[in-house]
Amino acid sequence: DVIISVAAVSENMDYCYRNGTVDEVLYIQSGEGKFISNFGNLHVKSGDYIVIPRGVIWQINPTDTVRMLVIESAGPVETPNRYRNRFGQLLEHSPFCERDIQLPELQNPITNKNECLVKVKTQKGIQEYTYSHHPCDVIGWDGYYFPWSISIHDFEPIVGSIHQPPPVHQTFQANGFVICSFVPRLFDFHPGAIPAPYPHSNIDSDEIIYYSKGEFMSRQGIQEESITLHPMGLPHGPQPGKYQSSIGKKHTDELAVMIDTFKPLHVTEAALGIDEANYPLSWMD
Template identity: 40%
Template sequence: MNRTIQLIRGKTAPRAHAELPDGSYEEEWGRLGFSGTVSHLYHKHPPTGWTDIDGPLKPHSLSPLAMNRLDGERVVFLENSDVAIGVQLVIADWNYYFRNGEADELLFVHQGSGNLETHVGTLHYERGDYLHLPRGTTYRFCPEELTELLTIEAFTAPFDIPERGIVGQHVPFDPSLIEYPTPDQTSVWNGDKSGKFQVKIKRLGAITTFTYPHNPCDVIGYKGDLAPWRINVRDFAPLLSHRQHLPPPAHITLISGGFVVCTFLPRPLESEPGALKVPFYHSNVDYDEVLFYHDGDFFSRSGIDAGMVTFHPAGFPHGPHPKAIQRTDKKTFTDEVAVMIDTRRPLELTQAGKAVENSDYWKSWME
């Protein structure tokens, strides 16, 4: 809905995220994940200035890469009926093919490089890649080095590139930079030690193994508009404004049923005098918010390192840590890289996720 009427009551800033009244703290109170109706509230104290939280609405900090995992094993730490978020370790060449028959997959390469052999050709992958595998893709990993993946499985709708509106189709990335595989029989696997080929198909949470006497990935050509692909985040051109901090929807990379995937990338910080340089306080009352920290200095969070995850449930008031605000005074650039998943339905921590949680994370705003 296009709303042109703006209520102004009491002491306010002349515009969002800049020139705040002296000593005040801005909170964005909005609907529909920063895309709906919104008001900006100016507090005397930070909305995160609590001394205790008694109840289930708490933030979570996880270290999923610390989980004990077998080679090739995917471990989910957050899930709902639309999406499952996990990590996967790949050490050696798979001696089987895998096909997800219940979800589209988006894999983010946190560490490592190698080849991803699919039924329509091979993609070489490296650190910082998104690997998009439509439901039904048959593939196997052949790593050149130890590979750590963030895995995002979409159950109710395929991944899609959102409409960009007035900014055009070439941000945050030019679609011509997407790489698709070409069938190449010279790179195809020759089977296990007995010369047989196994395809493990996941459906309704169970694995069924199909064994073939020949390589089932024997495609010599394909045409259409369904295929796996890869793109690296270094090829992205993030939207930004030197005058005002932009909300997360400006950084949406892909959309699916019930959730979006955003990519936060290195960028100059706001240089306009009086403009906020850190994310504003908010509660995001309609979406759960998950951040996977990939690289760089995560200046808005204290005690967060690469490979960690934060999970802020819908309605939880949050924003920069107190120390982060102090650190931004002379900062002109951020080099952080992070993947965010915002979900419309509530997420649940799995037992694996609970096992690697920092239960005192909620206290970090009190430091």
């Protein structure tokens, strides 16, 4: 259903890329640049989610190194059902709206006659094509199939007097998983509320959290771009001392992306090679 990885782009791509097997979501952790596609260009900046349907031809040209979380989905990536009416419009209680969505803008004509290499990802690997012209040299397009972006900074958090369940953070849905955004927000404001979330065991999903920026109320020793995996069925929650230290606090400045998958994730050898072996011991006093 999903492949999760990280990437860094430090120089202009000298080829175009087309994923023929999955839809993609790029969460831009840091850096800035230009996302160029055969539908037009998007400005790339920290905090952006770029949603790329399969088959779109694209490349990224950074002005400085662009670091990103990459999510590849076997099915279409959509806005959550709970926030749409029967016509597909986002409802008034949605944490974002259509005005927050950025669409690609057509660029000036590409006048050079240079050939262009296009790398296409298939089920069997990468296949290369050489175009006699640049595939992004287009004058227009029509329809409802295109790349688009939305900033995590435009996600308006839903808060309450007591702890709100994780679905209030949902930003996208896809076959077999959801993507949620944790953003700066007010803590629970009931006089007896403890802001730190209670321990829990996800019995229906594996939980991935990508820590983007800020101070993380429930964890300590977490750095930017840290990734945690809590498999379904294993209890987890705030570390010792975090309950007490959260009492009286009014807001959090954390920024993180959570991915809940409804089937168990398989960890790659590369990821196991950088595993923090002592992480499970962080709940011990």
